[in-house]
Amino acid sequence: MSPGTFLIGLRHMLPGESSRGGAFDAFCPFGGVETLWAYVTPGQTLKTTNLLNFSVLLVVLGVSLIAGRAFCGWMCPIGTLQDMFAGWARRLSGEKKQIRGKKSKARFPTQFPPRVDKWLRYLKYLVLAVILIASTMSVYPPLYDICPARAVFSFQLTTPLLASVLLTFIVTSMLVKRFWCKYLSPLGALLVVFNKISPLRVVIDRDRCTHCNRCEAECPVDIPGIPEIIRSAECIRCLECLETCAMPDAVTLRLG
Numbered sequence: 619m620s621p622g623t624f625l626i627g628l629r630h631m632l633p634g635e636s637s638r639g640g641a642f643d644a645f646c647p648f649g650g651v652e653t654l655w656a657y658v659t660p661g662q663t664l665k666t667t668n669l670l671n672f673s674v675l676l677v678v679l680g681v682s683l684i685a686g687r688a689f690c691g692w693m694c695p696i697g698t699l700q701d702m703f704a705g706w707a708r709r710l711s712g713e714k715k716q717i718r719g720k721k722s723k724a725r726f727p728t729q730f731p732p733r734v735d736k737w738l739r740y741l742k743y744l745v746l747a748v749i750l751i752a753s754t755m756s757v758y759p760p761l762y763d764i765c766p767a768r769a770v771f772s773f774q775l776t777t778p779l780l781a782s783v784l785l786t787f788i789v790t791s792m793l794v795k796r797f798w799c800k801y802l803s804p805l806g807a808l809l810v811v812f813n814k815i816s817p818l819r820v821v822i823d824r825d826r827c828t829h830c831n832r833c834e835a836e837c838p839v840d841i842p843g844i845p846e847i848i849r850s851a852e853c854i855r856c857l858e859c860l861e862t863c864a865m866p867d868a869v870t871l872r873l874g
């Protein structure tokens with residue numbers, strides 16, 4: 619059974635009128651966060667969200683409890699799309715063939731200087747805070763008009779604003795690898811805490827590591843100095859480092 623079929627089935631199993639039907643937005647885990655305040659206080663979900671948002675959010679939180687930000691690395695379609703646009707940019711800017719474990723020589727996507735990158739990564743926490751505050755006084759989810767997932771997957775570019783969001787998302791993904799995930803994603807910001815407490819984690823054996831930096835070249839979210847900071851809040855548990863490392867057992871996945 620595909621995940622989509624599972625979610626549609628889940629939607630119809632939930633009790634209450636608001637679990638039936640609903641917009642594309644009802645499938646968004648972050649919609650569950652945006653609508654939480656409205657549901658807890660007046661007892662109604664925000665427009666375009668419904669009880670399904672809570673079920674999807676619970677699944678995401680369950681995965682995160684065990685495997686940290688693995689949702690970002692394995693399940694979020696927005697991440698896959700950004701990687702696809704980055705691949706286009708590499709080809710358009712001169713890369714003929716990508717060699718695994720080697721830093722791309724293509725001009726794009728590029729990286730900000732480390733200091734700028736470090737500060738920009740805090741932006742997503744600000745985005746999360748603003749959305750949480752706005753959700754206490756909104757009728758629609760605060761991200762409704764500016765959500766890239768909605769711009770891409772709802773197949774309804776109903777406003778010029780949403781069309782510009784889509785264009786901006788494509789252009790930024792081509793210019794900077796995983797721009798949305800690294801700097802803006804409020805769901806990513808929310809899931810950071812699970813990287814600290816989840817039992818499933820990537821471990822590097824420093825005695826076996828040769829500091830060849832193959833893992834750094836492959837990391838989709840450009841975590842600098844991977845062998846030193848594998849417990850980084852930025853790690854999306856994609857396991858590219860484990861796949862890429864040529865040293866036996868230098869990178870392993872451990873539970874506990």
Ligand code: SF4
Binds near residue numbers: 822827
């Ligand atoms: S963990 Fe593996 S790929 Fe990464 S620097 Fe060490 S030896 Fe190289």
Ligand code: SF4
Binds near residue numbers: 833840841856
């Ligand atoms: S450190 Fe490894 S698991 Fe984490 S995001 Fe980078 S490549 Fe993926």
